[in-house]
Amino acid sequence: MLNQGQYIVNQNSFFDYLIKKKRIEISDIIKHEIKKKKIKINSVLDIGSSSDKESIFSNIILKNLNFTSNIKSITNRKIQSKLFKKILKKSITKKFSKKIIKNFISDLVLSSATIEHVGSINNQKKMIENIAFLTNKIFIITTPYRFFPLEIHTKIPLLHFLPKKIFRKILNLLNYNFFSKEKNLNLLSINELKIISKKLEKKFYLKIKLLKTFFFISNLILIGIKKND
Numbered sequence: 094m095l096n097q098g099q100y101i102v103n104q105n106s107f108f109d110y111l112i113k114k115k116r117i118e119i120s121d122i123i124k125h126e127i128k129k130k131k132i133k134i135n136s137v138l139d140i141g142s143s144s145d146k147e148s149i150f151s152n153i154i155l156k157n158l159n160f161t162s163n164i165k166s167i168t169n170r171k172i173q174s175k176l177f178k179k180i181l182k183k184s185i186t187k188k189f190s191k192k193i194i195k196n197f198i199s200d201l202v203l204s205s206a207t208i209e210h211v212g213s214i215n216n217q218k219k220m221i222e223n224i225a226f227l228t229n230k231i232f233i234i235t236t237p238y239r240f241f242p243l244e245i246h247t248k249i250p251l252l253h254f255l256p257k258k259i260f261r262k263i264l265n266l267l268n269y270n271f272f273s274k275e276k277n278l279n280l281l282s283i284n285e286l287k288i289i290s291k292k293l294e295k296k297f298y299l300k301i302k303l304l305k306t307f308f309f310i311s312n313l314i315l316i317g318i319k320k321n322d
Contacts, residue, residue: 108248113150115304115312116205120157122302123233126316127201132230135163138199140185140224141207142166144173152176154205154235165197167227185223186216194226202232209236212276218289225293225317234315238303239280241311246272253280286313296320 127134137160143151155164155176166177169184181197183189185207202224211220224232237245244253247269253260257279264273272278281289283301290299297317304312 109150111306112245113153115306116150116153117157118304119205119235119312119314120154122304122314123154123203124158126233127231130231130318132200132318134160134200134230136199136201136229137164138197138202138227139164139166139177140168140202140204140220141210142168142172142174142177142180143170150206155203158203160201163199165199167197184211186211186219187223189223189226198227198229200230202228204232204234206235206237208234209278209280212279214279214285214289217279217281218292221290221315222292225297228297228317228319230319232297232315232317234317236281236286236313236315238310238313239282239285241306241309244280245311246278281313283310283313286315290315290317293317 137155137158139152139155142155152174162178164177166172166174166180167183167185168180169182171182172180174180179196181193183193185204204220204224208217208220211217221234224234240254243250247264249267249269252263255263257275261273261275264270283303286301293299297319299315299317302314302316303310304314306312
């Protein structure tokens with residue numbers, strides 16, 4: 094079955110245990126960043142949320158941050174979760190009205206393992222720009238690194254190092270039809286993440302933190318801290 098992050102999930106596998114462990118590490122990095130910058134968080138918005146009992150990964154970063162109130166969600170699916178005060182079923186790549194922005198703008202906006210599933214590079218850029226509109230103080234976007242030796246969605250090694258069009262054609266031949274479509278999986282390199290977030294530099298201090306697994310970069314964490322007007 095597929096979870097919100099669109100991984101092939103075996104709840105008891107060592108591989109999935111590692112993913113869970115890595116997401117806890119990410120939440121610790123977020124907590125450290127917020128503490129270091131002395132950012133007071135009174136509201137949180139989660140992008141791409143999943144139902145509480147969907148998998149071992151469900152909202153695990155958010156849960157580990159230990160925020161207990163005023164947590165909202167924007168997701169393109171119907172979900173059931175006790176975490177969220179308010180849920181909007183809408184794609185993060187679509188246009189947001191001023192009313193929605195007013196109702197959902199939050200001190201911290203978090204998106205974990207979602208940007209690689211919104212489609213084209215233009216959609217990924219729109220997602221980041223929408224997150225900026227919804228951010229009052231700080232946003233965090235995490236995504237698997239394209240050039241980690243093992244492709245974590247299919248669990249196939251090295252194949253994803255090929256040009257994206259060739260990679261998708263081979264996935265299709267191997268019956269990974271879902272992941273062979275750009276709209277379902279579009280992995281990002283460090284340079285691509287820099288390019289699609291560059292427009293935000295006028296209003297945010299941006300940095301990309303690199304998380305490693307077995308000495309290889311495995312995850313990218315884009316952090317944007319809003320500049321004072």
